[in-house]
Amino acid sequence: MDQLKPSPANSSPLTPLGFLERAATVYGDCPSVVYNTTTYTWSSRALILEAISFFPPHIKPPLLILITDDQVSPSSDTVRFHDTYESMVEKGDPKFEWVRPENEWDPMILNYTSGTTSAPKGVVHTHRGTFFTILDGLLDWSVPKQPVYLWTLAMFHVNGWGFSWGMAAVGGTNICLRKFDAPIIYRLIEKHNVTHMCGAPVVLNMLTNYSNNLKPLKSPVHVLTAGSPPPATILLKAEILGFVVTHGYGLTETGGIVVSCAWKKQWNKFPATEKARLKARQGVRTIGMTKVDVVNKETGMSVKRDGLSIGEIVLRGPCLMLGYLKDPVGTSKCLTKNGWFFTGDMGVMHPDGYMEIKDRSKDVIISGGENLSSVEVESVLYTHPAVNEAAVVARPDEYWGETPCAFLSLKELTQKPSEKEIIEFCRAKLPHYMVPKTVVFKDELPKTSTGKIRKFELRQIAKAMGAPTISRI
Known part of the structure; x- marks a missing residue:
């Protein structure tokens, strides 16, 4: 052996x-x-590639192909082909044997x-x-x-x-x-x-x-x-x-x-x-x-x-x-x-x-020395019949250090709940320290291109709001 x-x-x-x-x-x-x-079939098109319009500066690709995209200006690191995907494939060598990685x-x-x-x-x-x-x-x-x-x-x-x-x-x-x-x-x-x-x-x-x-x-x-x-x-x-x-x-x-x-x-x-x-x-x-x-x-x-x-x-x-x-x-x-x-x-x-x-470790809210899970608060908010989207982040508070701040988008209803009604709804379902002290209504919550809510942006908004004059108990 x-x-x-x-x-x-x-x-x-x-x-x-x-x-x-x-x-x-x-x-x-x-x-x-x-x-x-x-x-397309698998024999005619093994894979469709995107034309890529942007790379962060620190990548510096040796070659970037932009296909029929007139809105993107070529830079020193780009090469433009005024061509379609189909015509590029047709110009290829059908007998070419692709090269596997060495490692x-x-x-x-x-x-x-x-x-x-x-x-x-x-x-x-x-x-x-x-x-x-x-x-x-x-x-x-x-x-x-x-x-x-x-x-x-x-x-x-x-x-x-x-x-x-x-x-x-x-x-x-x-x-x-x-x-x-x-x-x-x-x-x-x-x-x-x-x-x-x-x-x-x-x-x-x-x-x-x-x-x-x-x-x-x-x-x-x-x-x-x-x-x-x-x-x-x-x-x-x-x-x-x-x-x-x-x-x-x-x-x-x-x-x-x-x-x-x-x-x-x-x-x-x-x-x-x-x-x-x-x-x-x-x-x-x-x-x-x-x-x-x-x-x-x-x-x-x-x-x-x-x-x-x-x-x-x-x-x-x-x-x-x-x-x-x-x-x-x-x-x-x-x-x-x-x-x-x-x-x-x-x-x-x-x-x-x-x-x-x-x-997320960055999303944990520390209120009065207690570690508070924003996810648990959001789960309760989603049970409210008027809530479409919910995200909870920390807002500065002079007494508690941080308090939960809820950002909500609502469903299209004739009767919209007030901030007080949302807080009371949470109070009936959550421990006192987990109840949002602030509720902000927005038409739509900011999202990434993949559909995830941008809590980073919401945290900045909550931070800019500053601490409330009187912390509500």
Whole structure:
């Protein structure tokens, strides 16, 4: 056994690029991309590339191709081709053999964090890590061969959580659209018999709010939701409509979903509200992850599995990033020497081993010495019949240090609740210190391009409001 060593035959670098080549062979005559009246097959179009209009200054790409985009001015680092994608492909060499990476640890993808809590960071993923992320995501979500996948999740958001490559691996049909719009979503689901889609909880919220006059779906649609903790009320409404919701957890730094709320058959016997509460938890590590834990930030020790003790969520596994681009300090802060990636998310571990997020570390509100979870307050606010969107951040307070400030957008109702009514509603459902002391109504809450609420921006607004003259008790 000692003399056996890896050979070129069994040590080829892992890379998801091979998924495209395989799809062109196995699913060559099957539709790969559908947009309006345009349809491509896997043999004719293995992959559609975006024209990219902007790179942050510190990347300095050697070549940036801008295709038929007259609104973007070329810079010293750009080259413009007045050409279409189709004509570029037609000019290519059909006999060209693509070159595999020499090392699977080579950087493959640069993704940027969404910037909900701070400035975006450039996250570098390898061929190897991306390969594991994709297969892990397909396995955990039980994606079958040749699904019909509706792109309600932006492809640039962690490569669509890996499914831009994953659909090639299983020969799926990609149904594309320009922007998220609830009526269009329902129309495309029915027209193309959509089987799968992804999206942040805000997407589910939009779909369920629009559906007041709609009948339940003719066929179940599997939805993978992640990005922020989904309120149980939204999950319940989505399930009633016929969406089969799977809840997961991941970050740009993980390349996709690495924790999911693995469902147990015995839970189907529970009442709908209890099932929604269980599904609102983030869950357990996926097969491809090595370890997931919640630890005390001071001691580094695992917190008690009591569903109450809060710590920071840490991860270990092949799906993790190589690091932040040109940011060794930021990289060393989260990828520690003891082999853990510190996520910055605060959570608890339940007795059954399922993890649940309580807040981002930057979103935790410290009021009168108590650590307050904005997520828990938001979950209560979402149960109010008039609330469409909710986000809770800290507002400075001279006495308490910080107090909860709720930003709300409301549904189109004839009777709008007052700030006092919202506060009283929360007071009946929350401990005194968790009740918002300030309520701000807005037509729409600011969001990132991926649909997540920009708490970073809301925190700045709350901070600019200053401390109230008299802190309300």
